[in-house]
Amino acid sequence: MTQHRTAFGQNETSWLPCPELQRAISRHLPRARICMTPLRDVPEIRLWLLNADYCSEDLQAEDIQRIMRYPAYWSFCWASGQVLARYLLDNPELVRGKTVLDFGCGSGVAGIAAARAGAGRVIACDLDPDACLATRENAALNGVQLELVADFWQARDPVDLVLAADVLYDRANMAWLPRFLEHANKALVADSRVRDFAAPGYRRIAGGESRTWPDLDEHDAFRHVSLYLGQRPAPDHVTT
Numbered sequence: 001m002t003q004h005r006t007a008f009g010q011n012e013t014s015w016l017p018c019p020e021l022q023r024a025i026s027r028h029l030p031r032a033r034i035c036m037t038p039l040r041d042v043p044e045i046r047l048w049l050l051n052a053d054y055c056s057e058d059l060q061a062e063d064i065q066r067i068m069r070y071p072a073y074w075s076f077c078w079a080s081g082q083v084l085a086r087y088l089l090d091n092p093e094l095v096r097g098k099t100v101l102d103f104g105c106g107s108g109v110a111g112i113a114a115a116r117a118g119a120g121r122v123i124a125c126d127l128d129p130d131a132c133l134a135t136r137e138n139a140a141l142n143g144v145q146l147e148l149v150a151d152f153w154q155a156r157d158p159v160d161l162v163l164a165a166d167v168l169y170d171r172a173n174m175a176w177l178p179r180f181l182e183h184a185n186k187a188l189v190a191d192s193r194v195r196d197f198a199a200p201g202y203r204r205i206a207g208g209e210s211r212t213w214p215d216l217d218e219h220d221a222f223r224h225v226s227l228y229l230g231q232r233p234a235p236d237h238v239t240t
């Protein structure tokens, strides 16, 4: 039996660690451990995440270089992902019975929340194969089923709603915002990094506070998350 000290000082007993994710992280960060972690702002969901004290330990220069070479985004739950998950669980009518695609799923937190809120089908995609693995393991941990694709365009069936949490740290991903609305009627984007977000078809509908976990001690500004709803424009009426 393994005793894990989980986030927020609670002790949680886990009979089994997650060997596949432990192997995935150990390849790049040998001193890191993957622990079952309850989310402070979304207590309905637990995730396999990096041990909370890893980032506060005395990291050697070599550790920092390893992190730069392999930023294991999937081993954190980002503030935007938590705010989006909270919003979906509090507003289940947004996803109930719908086909939802979680773009840049990382740990899978947004897709898992959509499934828990009653989505009919959830597809998750991430260009990092370890993120797909993490999403699969986290879905199992939370008792939901998600389909995984490595690439957005592999999801060929129609999608009702695209979710995207904290993917705009890479400004090249702004180009995906109009594509989401070509593929789906709606998109819900959670972001705390882009100032003056102004994408055609999108409007801010809500906001929330959270922090990335394990705590990266990010600037306070990155804790204020905005939710933007994008809607495909209605087709022009043909007049005769």
Ligand SMILES: C[S@@+](CC[C@H](N)C(=O)[O-])C[C@H]1O[C@@H](n2cnc3c(N)ncnc32)[C@H](O)[C@@H]1O
Binding pocket: 073, 074, 076, 077, 078, 079, 080, 081, 082, 103, 104, 105, 106, 107, 108, 109, 110, 125, 126, 127, 128, 131, 164, 165, 166, 167, 169, 170, 173
């Ligand atoms: C900061 S993490 C956010 C993860 C999760 N959505 C959350 O909020 O916790 C960003 C994730 O998006 C993925 N990503 C970035 N650009 C992507 C792209 N163009 N297509 C698919 N995944 C992408 C990264 O690999 C990473 O796992």
